[in-house]
Every structure is written in C-alpha cells, then in structure tokens.
Amino acid sequence: MNAIPEKVIIVGSGVGGLSMAIILAGLGYDVTVLEKNRQPGGLLRSYTRDGIECATGVHYLGSLDKGQVLRKFFDYLGITDAIPVSRMGTSGVIDRYLFDSPNTHPFQFDLPAGFDTYEKNLKKDFPAEQAIIEQILASIRKTSEQLHALDYLYAADNDFSLLDQAESYGEILDQLGCSPRLRSVLAIPSSWIGVPVADCPAYYHNMALASYLSSSWRLEQSGSDMAAVLVDRLKDLGGKVITSAEVDKILVTSRVVSGVQLKTGECLTGSIVIAAIHPQVVLKMLPDGAVKPSYKNRITKIKNTHSIFTVHARIDAESHPEIPHNIFQVETDKKGNINDLRYYQFRKSEKKNTTLLSILTSGNDELWIPWKDTLTGHRGREYREVKNKYAEKLLNEAEKIFGSFKDLKLLDAYTPLTIRDWVHSPDGSAYGVLRSSSQTLGTALLNRTAVKGLYLAGQNVLAPGLIGTIMGSFSTVKLILGPDEFRKKISL
Ligand SMILES: Cc1cc2nc3c(=O)[nH]c(=O)nc-3n(C[C@H](O)[C@H](O)[C@H](O)COP(=O)(O)OP(=O)(O)OC[C@H]3O[C@@H](n4cnc5c(N)ncnc54)[C@H](O)[C@@H]3O)c2cc1C
Structure with a gap:
C-alpha cells in the first residue's frame, strides 16, 4: 500500500x-x-407503508x-x-408485453429466459422476418459473451471500447427492414435504461437485453x-x-x-x-x-434520462395473487417506437392475504411543475391530491387489464420530485445520464x-x-x- x-x-x-x-x-x-x-x-x-415493503429502484x-x-x-x-433471490421465467415468461396501440393493433409477446427460446418465440410471432431475427440474435449473443467475460474491464484502455456497436439500434432495425411490430418488441429493452430505441446505441440495447435473457431474478x-x-x-x-x-x-x-x-x-x-x-x-x-x-x-x-412516476397499492391476494413475471402495457407509434408504457408487478407482500401491486410509468413532469421549488414533505395538500388522482387513474387503467381489485388500498405514489429530492438526481432523472448515440462522445x-x-x-x-x-x-x-x-x- x-x-x-x-x-x-x-x-x-x-x-x-x-x-x-x-x-x-x-x-x-x-x-x-x-x-x-x-x-x-x-x-x-425500499420503504414501508402499512407494514409492506415498497421497492424503489430494484x-x-x-x-x-x-x-x-x-x-x-x-x-x-x-x-x-x-x-x-428467486429465479424468474421458470414458467416460461420473464416479461409479458401487451401492445395496445391504434397503430399496431393489440398483440402480446412473452420474453422468455434463454436466447434460444427468445429466438424461437420471435420466429413464431414474426415468421416473415426469420433472417432479420437471426442477425439480431447474433449480435445479442456476441454482446452477451463480452458482457459475461468482462472484456471491457480487462481491456488495456479505459474506454468503453466494446462499443463497436455504437450506432443506434433504431438505425440498425431500419437498415434490416424490420417491421413496426417486431421493432416495438425490440424497443423495450432500451426503455429499461431510459433511452428511446431510435437513439439507443446497439451495445447498450444488447447489454440490457442479454443481461435479463441470461437469467432474471427477484429479490x-x-x-x-x-x-x-x-x-x-x-x-x-x-x-x-x-x-x-x-x-x-x-x-x-x-x-x-x-x-x-x-x-x-x-x-x-x-x-x-x-x-x-x-x-x-x-x-x-x-x-x-x-x-x-x-x-x-x-x-x-x-442530457439525462426521463423520470418515473410510481404507484404502490395493496390488493386482496386471493383474487390477485403474485404473478411470477412482469407485465408491460405498451403504446407505440406507427413505426413501432414506444410512446408510453406502464410496468406492472404483482408480488406477495409481508402482510397476510395481500399482494403488492407496483405500477411504474414515465414521470409526466409537467404535472409537477407547480411544486418544482418545494421539497419532499413540504408540498401540501394540493400536490397530494394531484398525485393521488394520477395514481387512481393508473389503478383504473390496471383494472381494465387485470379485472377489478378487491380490497384495493393505495399505499403510496411518488413523483419525479421525490426521486430528485431523495437522491439528488437532476429533475428526478431515473437512470441518470442519457446513454444515447447522439451524445456518445459527451x-x-x-x-x-x-x-x-x-x-x-x-x-x-x-x-x-x-x-x-x-x-x-x-x-x-x-x-x-x-x-x-x-x-x-x-x-x-
Ligand atoms: C424507479 C426505478 C426503478 C428501477 N428499477 C431497476 C431494476 O428493476 N433493476 C435494476 O438493475 N435497476 C433498476 N433501476 C436503476 C437502479 O436503481 C440505479 O441504476 C442504481 O440504483 C443507481 O445507483 P447509484 O449508486 O448510481 O445512485 P443512487 O442510488 O441515486 O445513489 C446516490 C446516493 O448519493 C446520495 N447523495 C447525493 N448527493 C449527496 C451529497 N451531496 N452528499 C452525500 N450524499 C449524497 C443520495 O442520497 C444517494 O443515496 C431503477 C431505477 C429507478 C429510479
């Protein structure tokens, strides 16, 4: 030393x-x-509400x-x-994507565990795009090998030199002639790191996807x-x-x-x-x-990634038990880019006969502008009302998908301002710096x-x-x- x-x-x-x-x-x-x-x-x-642990960032x-x-x-x-930890995907699904968009018509895609099953699922759902799928999988498999071998950390220099896939994933999909529907499925992993697919470096997209396809877990x-x-x-x-x-x-x-x-x-x-x-x-x-x-x-x-609005609610476990996978409700544009999404998780809670329902969606920043100069705990009644109203809207939407919730109780909702004040992330940005192709150098x-x-x-x-x-x-x-x-x- x-x-x-x-x-x-x-x-x-x-x-x-x-x-x-x-x-x-x-x-x-x-x-x-x-x-x-x-x-x-x-x-x-995490934090406790009503005796139930509510997750923040995991x-x-x-x-x-x-x-x-x-x-x-x-x-x-x-x-x-x-x-x-417990392993996800043992019943075949890690993430269920529900696409409900006027542009692509409703359809569903299940993200499974394992690269081969993922390829099979894609080919089954997009039979006309077999060759594109093979190319896509080849690059994801390559990234996966590099990721697990930790090539980047043991490389001689300190740059993210694995970025031979620095071009945007959206551009790659354009060049491959990918259909809007397939694009919408492939657009989701970049949303996990807060980057729109059109501007997400292929390496980051592949890294996010490969990390969950390799194996997925819950705490x-x-x-x-x-x-x-x-x-x-x-x-x-x-x-x-x-x-x-x-x-x-x-x-x-x-x-x-x-x-x-x-x-x-x-x-x-x-x-x-x-x-x-x-x-x-x-x-x-x-x-x-x-x-x-x-x-x-x-x-x-x-530029930073967007923020997130989160709702935690408890519901009766008998009518709505734990779901062993995540569910994404996704709205896309004509091209298959994501306009908006909701993430749902149903988990067994610490409290007997109750399930914790968590809903995450984009921060809707403009809603919170009137309170931007206030601090957590000092925002007053009106803020709480707006927050709860938005939470109720999201819960109503969820009931349309999952059926009405028995013994529903809103436990908590937090806004971009909460994240901002909690960890000092600029404007409540969820994932910090935007890892986009347009600001790779910066x-x-x-x-x-x-x-x-x-x-x-x-x-x-x-x-x-x-x-x-x-x-x-x-x-x-x-x-x-x-x-x-x-x-x-x-x-x-
Ligand atoms: C809603 C949400 C859901 C997520 N879900 C997942 C997920 O499912 N899986 C996953 O892998 N990742 C997820 N993430 C991302 C993951 O949580 C983050 O990437 C990771 O936790 C960031 O860790 P960090 O240490 O960089 O930052 P932080 O956790 O933000 O830590 C920074 C710390 O610095 C402290 N601090 C700030 N300023 C000061 C100061 N001046 N003096 C002293 N202390 C200071 C803050 O209080 C904070 O404790 C999620 C993120 C969010 C927001």
Whole structure:
C-alpha cells in the first residue's frame, strides 16, 4: 500500500458508492462513505407503508447465475449468500408485453429466459422476418459473451471500447427492414435504461437485453435489506458509512483534491474523493476554476434520462395473487417506437392475504411543475391530491387489464420530485445520464475528472441498473489502479 494514497472519501451510498467502497476497502484503503440521507442505499432502498415493503429502484435483476456478470460482481463483493433471490421465467415468461396501440393493433409477446427460446418465440410471432431475427440474435449473443467475460474491464484502455456497436439500434432495425411490430418488441429493452430505441446505441440495447435473457431474478428480501448487506460487508472490511452527512463542497487546491466539506461546515480530508452521484451535481460542488471551461461546458450540456412516476397499492391476494413475471402495457407509434408504457408487478407482500401491486410509468413532469421549488414533505395538500388522482387513474387503467381489485388500498405514489429530492438526481432523472448515440462522445469516460484524486462512480459513469452501476465501480477502480494493477489485483 506504500505507493497508494490511503484515505478515500466516497460521496453517496447508493449501490455505486457502496460497491466502490467495498472494493477499495478490500484492497486496503481507508474508506469513508458519506450519505446525505438518514439511511444508506439511495435508490436501492425500499420503504414501508402499512407494514409492506415498497421497492424503489430494484424490481428485478439480470445475470445472477454462476459465471454470469452480476454473479461475478456479487461474489467478488462477498454478498451473494446474504442476498436471497428467486429465479424468474421458470414458467416460461420473464416479461409479458401487451401492445395496445391504434397503430399496431393489440398483440402480446412473452420474453422468455434463454436466447434460444427468445429466438424461437420471435420466429413464431414474426415468421416473415426469420433472417432479420437471426442477425439480431447474433449480435445479442456476441454482446452477451463480452458482457459475461468482462472484456471491457480487462481491456488495456479505459474506454468503453466494446462499443463497436455504437450506432443506434433504431438505425440498425431500419437498415434490416424490420417491421413496426417486431421493432416495438425490440424497443423495450432500451426503455429499461431510459433511452428511446431510435437513439439507443446497439451495445447498450444488447447489454440490457442479454443481461435479463441470461437469467432474471427477484429479490426475496427488500431493497433496504440489500443496502444493509452492502453496509455490513463494508464494515467487516473496516470501512465506514456516515449518514445525515450531506457533502456541500469538494475541496480542491491547484487542481488536486484534498477532501470535502459537509453542509454543517465540517471538513474531512482524503487524498482520493469519489463522487458516486450525478456529474452535474458534482460540478456545483467544485470551487471556481477547479476544472476547465470546456469540461464544465461538456458536463452542463449532458442530457439525462426521463423520470418515473410510481404507484404502490395493496390488493386482496386471493383474487390477485403474485404473478411470477412482469407485465408491460405498451403504446407505440406507427413505426413501432414506444410512446408510453406502464410496468406492472404483482408480488406477495409481508402482510397476510395481500399482494403488492407496483405500477411504474414515465414521470409526466409537467404535472409537477407547480411544486418544482418545494421539497419532499413540504408540498401540501394540493400536490397530494394531484398525485393521488394520477395514481387512481393508473389503478383504473390496471383494472381494465387485470379485472377489478378487491380490497384495493393505495399505499403510496411518488413523483419525479421525490426521486430528485431523495437522491439528488437532476429533475428526478431515473437512470441518470442519457446513454444515447447522439451524445456518445459527451458522455464518454465520465469517471475521470480534470482534478487529481477526484473520480466519479455510480450509474452515471458507464450504465444504469445494478450491473451497469457496479461495472462502473470496477471501471473507476481500474482508473485508480491502472489497467495492469487492476488485472493483477482484481480477479472476477
Ligand atoms: C424507479 C426505478 C426503478 C428501477 N428499477 C431497476 C431494476 O428493476 N433493476 C435494476 O438493475 N435497476 C433498476 N433501476 C436503476 C437502479 O436503481 C440505479 O441504476 C442504481 O440504483 C443507481 O445507483 P447509484 O449508486 O448510481 O445512485 P443512487 O442510488 O441515486 O445513489 C446516490 C446516493 O448519493 C446520495 N447523495 C447525493 N448527493 C449527496 C451529497 N451531496 N452528499 C452525500 N450524499 C449524497 C443520495 O442520497 C444517494 O443515496 C431503477 C431505477 C429507478 C429510479
């Protein structure tokens, strides 16, 4: 450890900050994680309403089977056994897509587990497009191999050099002559990372799809339990998490980082500071002149993914038991691009005879504009009324698909403003930086900054989701250690 700077401060205790902290603590660094909220976990955290755990940012996970990418990450972090999961797709379906759109006529597609079954399902439903489907599957299989082999992390440089599939997936589908219906099915995986298919780099699309086709899972315990597992693991390795500690400033002298200052005025020193939060938020924490105007300009201009509105409700379990797959209700345009979607999950709840119904849809940002200058808990009655009215509309829509809900009780609904205030994501962006083809250059290498000792981590540096975010942590470790040391010290 002689040549390695010792004290590391990590800003943010989401899965990005905590995974980063565990890796570095395991390598012998003295790690402290600072979290503004009273509880650690960021978007990982679930919350309790009426005795029922409501999920925030983890609804299902991909690639946790032996030898697969997330399993390799969990094994390395030492958390696999402490996070019980159940496999999805054993009855043949992971996701059911219901297309109900005036443009493409109603139809249904089931996303199964496994690449071969997926190919078979596509060919059965789109018999005239066999050759296109084969080409599409060939590139998804290739990405899958690269993903699980972790080619990117062990490559000599630090760029996302696997991006030989940087062109937009929409353009590829156009070139292949894909029909609007097939396009609408293929458009869904890019929506999981918040990017419209027309502008989603093929690699990101394929990575998202491959990760779930490889194997899909649900947490058996809550997101808060998962956060607690990560915190315990960090503590076992000698790391610390300090909550209710909002970082206000990153301390920089002559373009070298020296620590952080909290909102309370207290300063903590560290020769490495890792901000596992959004880069636009980091920019505001830096002193004037700490970075070049060109860097500032690049970061300021980054476009972010949309936000999400979520409803949690409890219903009678006998009439509406758990559904072992997710359901997407999708509306598309004439070309097969997604205009809007609803995500439904029915899960057994902690409360006897009740099912937790969760509905996620786009944030509908304009609805919340009157409250944009307010903070969570201080928005008043009218906001609650608008929120509940919108939640009821979504529940009514759901009843049209699933039948009327017995003993329905709305537990909670949260808006883009909630996400914004909870984790400081700009405008409540759900998946952070928009990983689109049109801003590939502007969003490259986001874990690197112009300030010595200051790095970024979290969902914004590489890709969102648990896989993307933890991969981002490893990629920031690679940047700190250098590719050769990384290869020597980190065996995944
Ligand atoms: C509604 C929703 C559903 C999702 N569903 C899934 C899913 O099913 N599967 C999946 O894999 N992914 C899913 N995701 C994505 C996944 O949750 C995220 O990619 C991931 O959790 C991001 O982790 P992070 O550490 O980068 O950020 P965050 O979890 O946002 O953590 C950042 C942390 O930094 C803290 N912080 C911010 N500013 C400061 C400051 N100044 N000082 C101190 N602390 C600070 C915040 O409070 C927060 O705790 C979902 C996301 C959303 C929003």
